[in-house]
Amino acid sequence: MSPAEAQQPEGPAPSGKPSPPTRKDRGGRGAFLVAAGILFSRLFGFIRARVFAHYFGNSVAAAAFQAALRIPNFLQNLFGEGVLSASFIPVYAKLLGRGDPDEADRVAGAVFGLLSLVTGLLVLAGIFCAPLLVDVIAGGFSESSRALTIQLVRILFPATGLLVYSAWCLGILNSHRRFFLSYAAPVIWNTAQIVALIVFGRRADLDHLAKVLAWAVVVGSALQFGVQVPRVLSLLGRFRPSLDVFRPTVRTVLRGFGPVVVGRGVVQLSAYVDTFYASLISERAFSTLAYAQLLYLLPVSLFGMSVSAAELPEMSRAGGSAEEVAAKLRERVDGGLRRIAFFVIPSVTALFFLGDVAGGAILQTGHFRPDDTRLLWYLIMGATVGLLASTSGRLYSSAFYALHDTKTPLYFSILRVTLTAALAYWSVTQLPGLLGVPRELGAVGITGTTGLAAWVEYELLRHTFGKRIGRTGLPAGTATRLWVGALIASGFGIAVKVLLVRRFGAAPLALVAWGGHLLPAPAMRAWIAAPLVFVPFGVAYFGVTALLGVPEAQALLKRVLRRRAGR
16 A cells, blocks of 8 residues: 555545545555556566576577567557557546546547557568567577567567557546556466466477467457456447547647657667667676566556556646646645655665565576576666656656646657667676676666666756746655665665575575675575565665654554554
C-alpha cells in the first residue's frame, strides 16, 4: 500500500454514505493501483527472467534473443503507452471530464483505426528489413549470432502490433480511472514465456529454444490484448473504428502525437545506441546490460510510472482560471515528487550497496553464475546515478502533456540523448584503459552516463515548468531525511551481508575478479540471502524515516499499527 493510500479516510461519512474520494485521493489511489498492477506483472517478469537465465545464462543465444526482442519493441514504445499517454489521454480524459462521452468514443475509435493502419504497415516493413535492423542495433555480433537474431526478429515483429493495441486499451482504462487491469495484464505475456521455457527447455538446443520462446511472446501478446478488450468495450458507449483525421478533437490528438513520437523515437534511439555500444564489447556485456535494465528500471516503472500514469488524467481534468489550474498542477506535482522520492531514494541505495544480492536472488541459477551476478551489479551501480532523476522527470513530462505541451519534453529528450551518446561512447572506448579495468566494465559507463544525462533533463524540465506555473520540487529538508533513512538502512543491510559472508564464506568469482574483494556475496543461495538482507533494510528505512518525521512513513506506520490493534 502506498503512503498516499494509507492517508485516505476510513469508514463512512457522517451521513452514513461512503466519503467520495477527493481529487488528491484519486491520484494516490490511482498510483497505488498502477503500482500494484506493475508489481504483480513484474513479479512474473522476474520469474520469467530467472527461468530464462537458468536455461540461457549469458550465452550467444541469450544475447540474440535479447537483441531481437528490443528491435520490434521499438515500434511498441514508439506508438505505445508513452505516446498515447501524452497525446491521447489528455484529450480523451478532458472530454470525459466535461461530460461528452460520445465525442470521447469517436476519438477512441479514430485513434484505434489510425494505430492499426500505421502499425500494420510498419510491422510488414520490419519483417522485410530485419537484416538491416539487426546490423544497426547489434553490429558487433558474430555471423551466427546475427543470423539467429534475424530469424527471431521476423517471428517477434507481429507481437508488437498487438502490444500497441494493449497500450490503446491502457489509455481508455486509465482515463476511466481503471488502473489495475492494464498494468497487470503483462502477467499473461510473461506466463506464456515461462510455460514455453519449462516445457521445451530441457529438450531443445538453445537456438531452437530461442525460436520457441519468440513464438510464445507472440501468443502472450495476443492474450494480453484479449484480456483487456471486454472491459474496454464495456466502457465505450459505441466502438466505431475509423480513419477520421478531420475532427477537431482527433486533430488535437494528432498534433500532440507527432512531437511525442519523435521524442519517444529519440529516447528509443538512445537505448539502441547503448545496446550497440554493448555489442561492440561482447555478447556477454550485451546480455548483462539487458538483465541489468530489468532490475534498475523496476523503480522507474513501479514508482515513476505509477505516479505519473495516475496523475496525468487528473492533471488533464484540471479546470478554472489560469491561476487555479497552475495551483492544482503545483499541488499534484509536489505531492507526486514526494511519493516518488520516498520509494526511489531507498531503491537507489539498496541497488548500489546490495545490488548483487538483489540480482542474484532473481537471476543466479543454472547457467547464470556468481561472476555474472557480479558484473550485473557493476552495471546496476552505474544506473543508480540517475534513478531519481528518471522517475521524477516522468512526472514533469506528464505535467507538460496535461498542458498539451508535447514539444518541451521533446527538446530536452533530444539534448539528453545527444549527451548520453557522446559520453557512453567515451566510456566504452576509453574509460577501461584509463582505469586499468577489464573491457567488459566499460558497460558500466553506459549506465552511468545515462544517469548523468537524466539529471540534466530533469533540471531543465523542472526549471522550465517552474517558469510557467510557479516553483515546484522536492524540499531539501525532505530529501535530506529520506537520504539519511536510506543510508542508515543500507548500513543494516550491509552488516547482515558481512555476517553471512563470515558465516558461510564468499561466493567464488571465476570471470569477474576485479573488485571481488569489496562486499563479496555470501556463498549461499542468493534467494535465501535476499530476505535476510532486505527485511532489516526495509524495517530500518521505514522506522528511521518515521522517527525523522516523514509523513509518508508515519502514515504507513500508523496504518500498520491500527491493523495490528484491530486483530
